[in-house]
Amino acid sequence: MSESPLPHAFSASGPLRGSVRVPGDKSISHRALMLASLAIGESRIEGLLEGEDVLATAAALRAMGADIARGEDGVWRLHGVGVGGLLQPETALAMGNSGTSTRLLMGLLASHAITATFTGDASLSRRPMGRVIEPLSLMGADFTASPGGTLPLTMRGLCPAVPISYRLPVASAQVKSAILLAGLNAPGVTRLIEPVPTRDHSERMLAGFGAKLEIGEEDGARTIAIHGEAELKPQALAIPGDPSSAAFPLVAALLVPGSEVTVENVGVNPTRAGLFAVLREMGANLVFANEREIGGEPVADITARHSALIGIEVPPDIAPSMIDEFPILFVAAALAQGRTVTRGLEELRVKESDRLATMAEGLRAIGARVEERADGLVIDGTGSEVLPGGATVATHLDHRVAMSFAVAGLASRAIVTIDDTIPVATSFPGFEAMLGGLSA
Ligand code: S3P
DSSP states (O other), X not given: OOSOOOOEEEOOOSOOEEXXXXXXXXXXXXXXXXXXXXXXXXXXXXXXXXXXHHHHHHHHHHHXXXXXXXXXXXXXXXXXXXXXXXXXXXXXXXXXTOHHHHHHHHHHHHTSSOEEEEEOOTTGGGSOOHHHHHHHHHTTOEEEEEXXXXXXXXXXXXXXXXXXXXXXXXXXXXXXXXXXXXXXXXXXXEEEEESSOOOOXXXXXXXXXXXXXXXXXXXXXXXXXXXXXXXXXXXXXXXXXXXXXXXXXXXHHHHSTTOEEEEEXXXXXXXXXXXXXXXXXXXXXXXXXXXXXXXXXXXXXXXXXXXXXXXXXXXXXXXXXXXXXXXXXXXXXXTSBXXXXXXXXXXXXXXXXXXXXXXXXXXXXXXXXXXXXXXXXXXXXXXXXXXXXXXXXXXXXXXXXXXXXXXXXXXXXXXXXESOOGGGGGTOTTHHHHHHHHXX
């Protein structure tokens, strides 16, 4: 991602119609590569997201001994090294823009006798790693980080690591997953207490690969125990479409009059589906069909039809189940009737960009009425009128901000220019072609 920026203009071009698929789920793709790299024997992964973030994970795992190849049929075949069997990488692990690669791999390596250096792009190098450094240090890993606990960072893992019992101080699936992955190769039981539930893909997939996991409850908090020095069995996995990517064409259809769009094969795991509940509450016509289960994850085909949305107060406790969808929700709110209030979103300030500041600034630039508060945005919508548009929006290396303003451009009077669309390839290769196809 060191290329020069690639601006792109988005403008209204009539109703969106058609049926599409979106690339595989990013969270699940990272986890599939990691667990398959630890299982002895051949695992097959269908529908893997081939975005830069996931490719960074694949490259790192290859550098540590996993055999990972993409067949011409698009199926990825992996031969893992066994739990605890990763090798010392010869060079620094380049994580690009990917917080998930970084934090999960730090966990995975914490219980290996490996020294590894992690580097990232300008966005990733600003993001806090202290949240994983703290618990992984308790397990015995040692860290030399850049000021403020950021990348570049070098860690020395410990084998055997010390199993811990840890209460998550922040609602983060990345932190939870880092500790579970470290626990895989620690002797005994590593235990987590999760007061606010977050996406549970790691738990589902670890169980699917044969790890021994106990999920329980303690004083209203979720508990997860993993038995270490596990043995993982190779799997054949199919990865559902990413609901965080499906959100863009679906919200576009809600906002552009005359539209009807179906996204097939979307993951609808309840720990990820908060956006759909909030949009329905705002009056969205969203229909789930063909609900089924694929590879231990619930999946559906989702149809969105143009809807007159109304502003609501978004309950803060739904935030973890739609944490990556606030940028596109803010766009929807900017076209709703009345006021939308969001709270409890401090975590958005440490994503690929400060998403409260970036979204407030961009929405104002295209004529929306937005108040930025410390923990959320308050947006007074147009009541289904198009936004004025006619501005260039700064996306600060944030793929989801870029895609959100692309959708805003489809619902604006004048052109909306995104200053840089290169980051879109981290999670949604083919995004512009998909949008173009829907308005053709
Ligand atoms: C992710 C967890 C979330 C999310 C990120 C992917 C994961 O991050 O924002 O895009 O795959 O576990 P946090 O753990 O920081 O909430």
